[in-house]
Amino acid sequence: MDLNGKYVVVTGASSGIGKALVKQLLKEGAFVLGISRSIENTMDITHARLWVKNMDLSLKESIDQLFDYARNCFGTIDLFVANAGYARYGGHETIDFKEMDTLLNLNTKGIMHTAKKMREVYGDKPYNFLVTLSAIAELPMPGYALYGASKAALDNYFSAVALEEKKTRHIYQRVYPVATRTDFFNRADAKYTPWPVQNADHVAKKIVKGIRKDKRKIYPSALYKWGKRLAPWFFKIYLRKQRKKFEAHKQSK
Numbered sequence: 001m002d003l004n005g006k007y008v009v010v011t012g013a014s015s016g017i018g019k020a021l022v023k024q025l026l027k028e029g030a031f032v033l034g035i036s037r038s039i040e041n042t043m044d045i046t047h048a049r050l051w052v053k054n055m056d057l058s059l060k061e062s063i064d065q066l067f068d069y070a071r072n073c074f075g076t077i078d079l080f081v082a083n084a085g086y087a088r089y090g091g092h093e094t095i096d097f098k099e100m101d102t103l104l105n106l107n108t109k110g111i112m113h114t115a116k117k118m119r120e121v122y123g124d125k126p127y128n129f130l131v132t133l134s135a136i137a138e139l140p141m142p143g144y145a146l147y148g149a150s151k152a153a154l155d156n157y158f159s160a161v162a163l164e165e166k167k168t169r170h171i172y173q174r175v176y177p178v179a180t181r182t183d184f185f186n187r188a189d190a191k192y193t194p195w196p197v198q199n200a201d202h203v204a205k206k207i208v209k210g211i212r213k214d215k216r217k218i219y220p221s222a223l224y225k226w227g228k229r230l231a232p233w234f235f236k237i238y239l240r241k242q243r244k245k246f247e248a249h250k251q252s253k
Contacts, residue, residue: 013032
């Protein structure tokens with residue numbers, strides 16, 4: 001997809017990967033609508049081709065309103081970037097049912113409904129739908145059981161959707177970032193950041209490159225992408241070390 005002059009919605013746009021992606025999309029000449037719960041109060045980027053709107057995308061009615069608002073801003077959507085989400089670090093036994101519901105509503109169910117809404121609103125019109133997953137969608141990590149499940153569910157879901165819509169002009173793209181240097185892990189109350197770590201600008205540039213090429217899977221970290229293919233044994237050792245860190249964290253509490 002040539003992004004120049006395209007109309008793009010980015011959720012989770014007030015910080016981290018989402019905010020970095022807004023910058024890159026504007027550089028590419030796109031018109032961008034940035035969405036998050038508090039973006040109108042926190043966004044420090046101003047641009048003639050940028051709109052921002054506070055919305056809670058864990059709620060179905062907010063997602064429906066988003067499409068109405070996007071039509072009022074620029075009439076259509078060529079690319080939807082589903083980037084909103086959060087994690088909570090801790091053992092699976094510490095997560096209550098209400099917290100499961102809250103996280104899955106935003107990370108998983110809301111994004112599934114958004115993809116369904118795109119199909120309903122735009123029918124056979126060509127568009128791209130990109131979802132930010134995580135390497136954890138493919139590599140289960142101790143302490144992130146619920147978060148990993150929310151991303152793995154989307155990975156499977158969009159694999160199936162892409163097959164269902166193979167004969168349409170809709171392109172479904174999935175991004176698998178490794179740990180990114182943002183406030184994500186602080187908000188998750190994580191006691192350490194998994195290795196390797198990349199910065200948000202690097203990830204955003206890789207995403208834009210993948211969008212231009214209509215790549216179905218985008219891996220911002222070449223180390224992770226090729227490592228899991230060529231040296232799967234390494235990740236067994238890596239996960240063993242992560243498990244020891246997690247156990248040490250539990251014992252210290």
